[in-house]
Amino acid sequence: MTPAPVPPPSSGSAPDDDMELARRVLEDGRYLVLASADHDGNPWPTPVWFAREGRELVWVSRLGTRHSTNVASRPSVGIVVFETPVPVGGRPRAVYAEATAGEVPDADRERCLAIFDRRSRAEGLGPWTLDRVVAPADLRLYHAVVSRFFVLEPDRDVRREVDLGL
Template identity: 65%
Template structure:
């Protein structure tokens, strides 16, 4: 990580974007109907405050999203020394399987990053039946940054 931030929202935004844009996986925190937590790492792409990934609909986190769409996200810089120097972004979000009416747009976001990372092309036939994967998204409602030079996490209202 190269971001050095002070206390301004512009700096928080720059810091958050750097963590998010250099990350490959986010940890998706879901809960089932009884409130039992389940964290899952997912490879993601994003468009502004919307994060997109693919998962199997029968996966535990996908089933959890069906019953409790409120989720948490964590993206952190790796590798970092184990000296309390963590760079991380946390978010509250609402998640769901991407509806057919928005599938092309979200799939284009996912495909663009997949191609840029050398992961091949993603087309609609890979995320609709009879394929075993579906396209999901989380829309961020509140974003937090954890910077090693601060003792507190704080919500930041920034455009990603």
């Protein structure tokens, strides 16, 4: 599937403003909404608490969850991170992403776990160790590598690609 063309930036917002907005939302965001689909294309969105380093978003999920099963069969996902709370009628500032997701392979597990562990400790949630994300534990470590980030134009539902320099 070819991605929809992305319109050029309008005069209403400078690329530097978009970049700053995207970085702030990604840094402050606690949850991402992972939009996955099963092998038949049936969509399933789910929020997951995440950590980020560069273009990589890392989370843990239980074995057999619908979103985990979905990314195993269809690794292409959509992601949104948005600021909360937002007053009713307000428009949340959000970052959208196209990414490839999956369970973290053995070779990358310690590196990705370190990303997740740093955020967990920074948030006061305690440490994460390998024994929490490998058998016999029922949690596994997942990640998404983002290929493209987007923001919406102010007051319009038109996406604009953002280069975060990552």
